[in-house]
Amino acid sequence: MSTPEQEAVGRTATMSDAMVEAVAHEMRADEEVFYMGEDVADYGGIFDSTTGLLDEFGRDRVMDVPISETAYLGAAVGAAQAGMRPIAELMFVDFFGVAMDQIYNQMAKNTYMSGGSFSVPMVLTTAVGGTYNDAAQHSQTLYGTFAHLPGMKVVAPSTAYDAKGLMHNAIRDDDPVVYMFHKRLMGIGWLPAPDGPKTPVPKEDYTIPFGKADVKREGDDVTVVTLGLHVHRALEAAEMLADEGIETEVIDLRTLKPLDRETVLESVRKTGRLVVVDEDYRSYGVTGEIISSVAEADLDSLEAVERVAVPDVPIPYSRPMEDAVIPGTDDVAEAVRSVGE
Amino acid sequence: MSTPEQEAVGRTATMSDAMVEAVAHEMRADEEVFYMGEDVADYGGIFDSTTGLLDEFGRDRVMDVPISETAYLGAAVGAAQAGMRPIAELMFVDFFGVAMDQIYNQMAKNTYMSGGSFSVPMVLTTAVGGTYNDAAQHSQTLYGTFAHLPGMKVVAPSTAYDAKGLMHNAIRDDDPVVYMFHKRLMGIGWLPAPDGPKTPVPKEDYTIPFGKADVKREGDDVTVVTLGLHVHRALEAAEMLADEGIETEVIDLRTLKPLDRETVLESVRKTGRLVVVDEDYRSYGVTGEIISSVAEADLDSLEAVERVAVPDVPIPYSRPMEDAVIPGTDDVAEAVRSVGE
Amino acid sequence: MTTASPDQLRRMYEDMVTARLYEERLQDEYMEGKRPGFDISTGEIPGELHLAAGQEAAAVGVCHHLRDDDTVTAPHRPHHVAIAKRVDLKRMTAEIFGRETGLCSGKGGHMHLFDPDVNFACSGIIAEGCPPAVGAGLAAKKRNTDSVAVAYLGEGAIDQGGFLESLNLASVHDLPVVFVVEDNDWAISMPKERVTRPDDGSKRADGFDMHGVRVDSDDARAVYEAGGEAVGRARDGNGPTLLEVQVHRRMGHFMGDPETYRPEEDQERAAARDSIDRLAADMREFGIDDQELEEIRDRAANRVDEAVTWAKQQPLPEPEAAHDHAFTNPPEGVTSEEPEFADSGAAAGGDD
Amino acid sequence: MTTASPDQLRRMYEDMVTARLYEERLQDEYMEGKRPGFDISTGEIPGELHLAAGQEAAAVGVCHHLRDDDTVTAPHRPHHVAIAKRVDLKRMTAEIFGRETGLCSGKGGHMHLFDPDVNFACSGIIAEGCPPAVGAGLAAKKRNTDSVAVAYLGEGAIDQGGFLESLNLASVHDLPVVFVVEDNDWAISMPKERVTRPDDGSKRADGFDMHGVRVDSDDARAVYEAGGEAVGRARDGNGPTLLEVQVHRRMGHFMGDPETYRPEEDQERAAARDSIDRLAADMREFGIDDQELEEIRDRAANRVDEAVTWAKQQPLPEPEAAHDHAFTNPPEGVTSEEPEFADSGAAAGGDD
Ligand SMILES: Cc1ncc(C[n+]2csc(CCOP(=O)(O)OP(=O)(O)O)c2C)c(N)n1
Ligand SMILES: Cc1ncc(C[n+]2csc(CCOP(=O)(O)OP(=O)(O)O)c2C)c(N)n1
Ligand SMILES: [Mg+2]
């Protein structure tokens, strides 16, 4: 049974379907768009990022590549500089270390170093996040790591609707975009998603601009700023808190670079209380950036702040410990209560 | 002509001399300590990090290595896990991307992932910083990048005295330490250092603990928190400001992991005004961490904050532009004045 | 030539059967609680699980030449190698079940098994176990011991920079290192020929002036011979070897892998080429009878059952334990005190 | 076999002389204002400076087979290659002097020269120009054009993962790529044999089932022949080549390098083996007389002087220009508007 809103839009879709739809649309529209990555052809992407693309577009445009991230991400840079529009997948963001020079010293810097005479119109897609016990080398988000380094636009959608519009923008953009999709949100059969990410999604193409945070829930008491999976945990916490009489505003950053400081500031000016929730490591990361941005812009607006993030340890394997380090709905609720006091 | 204090200590030394002295001392004391890196043998380190070591210790213990950062930094991890105590040099921190997996998925995580059954007693030395027009791929500090990721201790000395004591601690520590030395502070013949880093240095060995910031100058009006080269720029600014009647407290973090939040907080409780100065990129980095740490711990203590850092662009080559992006003494002074208003 | 003695055949057979039964048991345990509808984040065994059924020959054929003081690094598919290297099976199993008494106190898990007693370590990042193995070899050379180091990797990993750089570093220093490539024809869904040239991975050695050899059949005795030569060369100070071994992937890449990309004939072919059956047949030729084989299998089954039973009785870690073990020493290092002459003025930043 | 015609000899000679004079002139300009006491951060030319005097043969021998639509990536020592690839010399020089009208508006500098008109790019990170060159080759193949891509690197770079991975990727797809290793015997202070095995770097190709060839003498004509074969192979769709060329480093690794690590005999040997003299001698055999050689040299000298003079007249960039060019499009991408149906409820996060 669908709601009237869904009727208006046509249907709902998982985040993975929405992403693939955008990619397929762009591949149809422009022969220069192609996808490369490990297991993106017959497998359809370990996290369903390329389901069905091989069938429609063939091996030349949906390319399995050697386990040589430096070589193939660098090849994407080279192809992009030649004017093609590659989408290249790094299977887990945790593998960035084998290819970070191509990502960061070439992909991200060549436009600047060339004084704008070269463009690098590529999208680097990569899976992020934990919650399924994949341990220290396969569970990180590394949001802060990528957002810290200039030259890349950094996108991290939390719903199918956003995922599609941001993917269209990413592919059409002449700049390198790092598109971080959270495994837990994709709607993969073997990794059930929460309810939130599956949203109504228009069939036609549309672009969502980077750098516009989305107020996923309005509230007057406390501002929660977050992204990715934790948008849904924050929304869940907000429901609980509403029963306690605390009205939480939940801001989904949607992109880390550019960062929409304005929307955050506006909300804090209203609520005075700021909680930042992040699935990345606590220190020198997203939480610090959001809080200090507000402090720098309007210190007086801030009455209380709190950050909720992964404490500064690698992600442990065993479930009780992983659950302890990745912020849960309860952790968010508790932080909101504590700043609300 | 030496001051009475220098007499007490014996002599002054450059930062490079102080570092090499510590390394040589540890190599004499423990046969398991060895140094590996590109151009560390006959050349003595491009930035004078190993001057004279080859002569004393020979090629087996002062090893030139192939331009294979993944292989040799990973070999250091393996040798460390076997109980040796390698010091491995990454010539410029900007090259981290060719070896980040060894640095971060192995060196930094193996202790944790093994539940403490393995230790990785190695020091990763690396040169950081700009101010000599080496452009986007050779001028970064990347303080925030390294400090964000758990499992590594991160050291960035600003004086010869600190450099020596921190190096002794780094080599003796059973944990992986990233030791970031600023090229401009080393006292290299072809890259003149400011006056500050050359300090009295005791001849004997001594250890400075990680996680203790050093108040390099006391003052009641404004707290400036910084590290590396910018300690000296802040001290210079403080001299200027003293003439204007503003007394600046200059805190040298000395290490980013662990981070001495306590000393910063104490100072801000006194001054109420906080300026953070960083040679790394502004967003999602050191400045955000320091400000939000204070905001989180004691929001009321904060009356004004400002951050001074590299705007979020790669480091440009040409001098006027590099000078524009790397914070200068004037930029620090201006920020101090602006929070002092 | 190191031909395997009948006793060595017995030992190999026992470890291979142990590894096979272990993987089959883990498969059952893993699936339990994940159904219906396979949810990877539920069940007794957390996370991903990469099983090595069909790859046992490559493990025993090399590791049975090793001593405890020799180092082995294994990749994401490590159990058979761990068993052949004599990693503590109970504590390894407890680790895989995420228990407090596991090898890594529950912090590492199946892709990150560490056993200092037998110098065994893993990494889940393709080929990145190679450089640390080279480092272990380097340490042996510096200390003038005759320990050797072995790095295991899959055929898909030979395109990765970390492996290729390691070949040069080991070669230029004549280090006691053996690289063992387990060629199971597949890197997840990607057949070898789609992503790698040449077909024979041991040819990579040619570009590094290094010994390279491929064992072209999934035969424990043949691997034992080639492994003996490679380990012997390393132990005697005659440098590294790249050894590729044909093995067969009998299961999916990881548990839950639908293998829809894999032709049925290929799956059948792999199933038909069982190195354990082959070894058993050879043993019979050496006069080892069915009863003895049966006894070995029983012993192996008991050992597996004991380990799993023990592991499942172990407690889960406390949530707060997540905060331990980021470092061996305290965060501040070997001292928490400023040095004494800190007040002498030396610490104050000099004379400017 | 592609033997160089007399006209081709003239063209090579002219570019080689241009490159040599260019480096010598830059050396003077660079040192000016840095003395006394060589301070790298002063003087008209900022930053590090890696000059390629003695390596000209490797540049012209390959690049003279290239068209503007062919791609070249060069490493930290790029000038001779840029000249042979017809990069705009004036704007390149202005870039090296950090001027606003430089190729990269002063943002790139001598290690990061980019000229889209002739598809030329650099990277100062060892071997990391290789993957983008492979990508240019891949683009050519996908577009079914006959463009080729050439990646230059030093002999010290052949131990780096980025190069080695590129060999496999180019080989497995038969891409139109030529890897040119300039073997000048030194990687800064490290002699080849200390860090790399084997001695002949073109042997790396053997491990990747790829053509490998070494030109064992610093001879432009020989490089031209080998380069012609390699570029021709690529252009005709017959796959990649690894070409190593013996060259000689006549100067320090970078300006200011004391070369105390380098035996004097080695410096003398390099100085004595001048590929420009060798080519001139060959040209005389083809009947090209001294006067013509002189004319070519004059032309080259004029061109260098013109470029440097022009460059030094160019304005420095404004400090604020540092904030431009991080992106080609605006930060928000191709749109700054939320899509229209954003208010339909679809944007609100679904039905939960
Ligand atoms: C650097 C890196 N890239 C990708 C992966 C994801 N990954 C895990 S296993 C695997 C396939 C490995 O194939 P192979 O080396 O043949 O080993 P096998 O799984 O067949 O044993 C891939 C691509 C990874 N772990 N690390
Ligand atoms: C990944 C990386 N490691 C180290 C360096 C520092 N570096 C610059 S040039 C150089 C030596 C290069 O030697 P070679 O490849 O032979 O080129 P040559 O300088 O002789 O032309 C080194 C080590 C670098 N730029 N990048
Ligand atoms: Mg495989």
Ligand SMILES: [Mg+2]
């Ligand atoms: Mg060289």
